[in-house]
Amino acid sequence: MSSSDFFLRVYKVVKQIPYGRVTSYGGIAKVLGTPRSSRAVGYAMNASHNDPEIPAHRVVNRNGLLTGKHHFPGTNLMQQLLENEGVIIKEDQIKNLKETYWDPLEEIGLQD
Template sequence: MKDRTRFFEDVHDVVRLVPAGRVTTYGAIAAYLGLKSAARMVGWAMNAAHAITGVPAHRVVNRNGLLSGKHHFGSPTEMQRLLEAEGVRVVDDQVQDFDNLLWEPLKELSEP
């Protein structure tokens, strides 16, 4: 039991591991969970994470570094504000230097 629901827990756990000032993508989380093609599920899990504290959903953006989920925050600018507060530059709802700030659990947590 609790085999499938663990997906949400895993997503929340991974997002919590994202260090401040870094961002990750839905695909990276999905890939880490073994569902690299189920990025949608990650977004859905984030919806549940919305009701949980300690899950920096604002650090999760789409593959283009675009704040696709900003609209799900209290305010459409809340996500950008949180990122900027951590030192992440956001312009036009898009993370600047995204490629350098990208934090992939499958890659970061895979290092010895």
């Protein structure tokens, strides 16, 4: 599978993350059947920031850290987008992660 095919599969999952919810790089990797590809999911997210149809701000690391924030224009855009959706953030970390985490494996199952 080429990296562009993988990126498209990542974007398909990310587009399903509901408003006000977040998921992790690892959660996306698992639902794609490639559980050790969290870093590749991160590369896909870094490449997606110019596409307004991909809610990249809803993807964080497994601890709820806004690790992708430097790829957004401006200094706090990722945080602002999440806060506008009701996600609570302090010091670049989601404080209500348990309530806002969306598990793609539970919600959409293993992708082909």
